[in-house]
Amino acid sequence: MATVIMPKMGDAMEEGTLLKWLKNPGDEIAVGDPIAEIETDKVTLELESDEAGFLTNTLVEEGAVVPIGTPVATIGTESEVGQGAPADAEAPAAEEPAQEEAPSPAAAAPEKEEPAPVAATAPAAESASVAPQVANRQPGERLRASPLVKRLAAEHGIDLSVVAGSGPGGRIIKNDINDFITGAKPIPQAVAQEAPATPAVNGQQPAAAPSGATPKGNLVELSRIRRTTGARMSESKRDIPHYYVTSEVDLTAGLEFRKQINAALESEGVKVSVNDLIVKAAGLALREHPAVNSSYVNDQLYEHDNIDINIAISLQGGLIAPFVPGADGKSLGSIARITKDLGERARNGGLTPDEYQGGTFTISNLGMFDVDEFIAVINPPQAAILAVGSARQTPVVRDGEIVIGNMMKLTVSADHRVLDGAAVAGFLQSVRKYLENPMLLAVS
């Protein structure tokens, strides 16, 4: 019998939710058949089988949240249907020896690491005992904290995994968290893109509610993506000294240009959106202003060589921002294809974590919602985000005459720890140059 485990779908993934079984015990399974729907912290995916046979057992209930590596189902012969999970001795044999006995072939055989969302034959005994949630701790490094600290951390929503301990053996003592409790310092968050641990969320509720009173209204269960978005945006607004620079761009030429290229691309079924123009323009402008294309992590500034532009996409349960890799170097047609695909897959839950974890600069566009302008919250650890308003027909003065312009306001929110106003203004000037001279978008 083979075991299907909760797969690791991205570096930051620690656990997943088994949303729904797509097969029942007794169903015949072919390789590649989806057997369950799983949800990571951001996306919903189908868990495909890499074994053929019969689904013999499901080991977790729908809705269960389990650590990665946890066996969730078994696949075997028809006669094994309904039998118990494989005993310790059984399952692992097939693939495991490669690890220990023949290190060189294992190292040289990366095929097994294809990113397809498949279940591996599990080293069952081990996977079953995977410790739940040792978030952000080095493997094997136990978190030491005094009992008092553990209680206070739960009450105040402090993630101890990111708190340094000053006591013997690295024990976290009350003094280490005092400043977070009194509010003298912000509560640190895990650097990785993690939702806060459940106890923290629970712990915060009583603190947030006015003493003893439960707010009226329907209690809405927050989705994982909503919780992640909330935690990251809180972290961003709390930790990053935001400032904002706004510029107005006349999109008249850009709209005309878009009309022309869409006519040319019609036969290929590709349609370039205004947003695609902005992605390309921003990509080219970032090339000229590399400081804006940077990340600030653990008090260190990293300027990126690659220009990967995230596009904020609104979903029912929250926000997700997959990125266009190498946006500066891609043609408008290719950007259009990529953004269309990312948008569709974001909405039906088909993104993989590698498509939204990362990116170097984010664009949030509310232009389609008829807004004048808005300011966005920086997507950490990035240094800046661009908020795009609607293009509006407005009287403008050009060459001494009043004409109708298509004016669009662009607002950059930037991290003042690493970026000064002049750099951001320069970046906006570049964006404007590209959008107002759209031929540059085609030739650069």
Next chain:
Amino acid sequence: MPVKTYRDALRSAMAEEMERDESVVLLGEDIGIYGGTHLVTNGLIDQFGSRRVIDTPIAENGFTGAAIGMAMAGLKPIVEMMTWNFSFQAVDQIIQNAAKLHYFSGGQVHVPLVIRGPNGGGVQLSAQHTHSLEGFYGHFPGLKVVSPATPEDVKGMMLAAIRDPDPVIFLEAGALYGTKGEVPDGDYTVEFGKARIAREGNDVSLVSYGRQVNLLLRVADKLAEDNIEAEVIDLRSIRPFDAETLVSSVRKTHRAVVVQEQWRWFSVASEVAAILQEQAFDDLDAPVERVSGAEVPAPYARNLEIAAFPSEQQIIDAVRRVLYR
């Protein structure tokens, strides 16, 4: 309020109760004509006569057994152990009879007996005459064990002990007989099982009983010079035990250092540490520290005796460990 020595406060408790209650009698070696080796009973034979202040032979097992019989028959004897070390001679009577008769008799018989005398060391009496027996006697169900630290408490607790229907092990701090303090006139009792906050503080709870309480108060003064505000808890009674006061103090301070003259193993400090981890686990910011006597028979030489008992520095070091500074 009048100021009295620990010794005089103790004597006045016994004398006042003997005036009030004819069933109170004293037994012990040299307590009458000689006035008591530590002069605790000095003059009482003149006041109450030799029928109520009884000089006994050097036979602890015998006179303790006799006192148990008197108590069963309705008297309220107070037995003096010249030092608690000699109670080893009487321990069979104390544990096998005094502690158990109420149980054996299905509650029909009470043994309203007080056994008192100096406990602990500090006065160069060497190994055979220097024991701290609170942990030992505290072990046995059926005994109450108390250890007053101040003149006020020693009077109030002696009155409570005499009136208690069950046997009370009354451990006096021998080294404190000459210490002075305010003692209320007249009749008052200090309830067993109620600890005393000898000094309030928020940073660390220092816990002891008997003469170590005074040591803790001195240590607290020194710590205050470094802005460490120690709370000093005088347990007063070992059994019954006031866990509530202890736990609520540690809920406030999050750290505890327990100090005792007796040896560390299977001791009162061990019990205090166990209670704290059971009842205040989530409030502890550091492991409970125990500062105890050295694991040797008590030395005679002054310098060695001092070295064998908890010192201010040892306690300060322990406080710094639990405070991580």
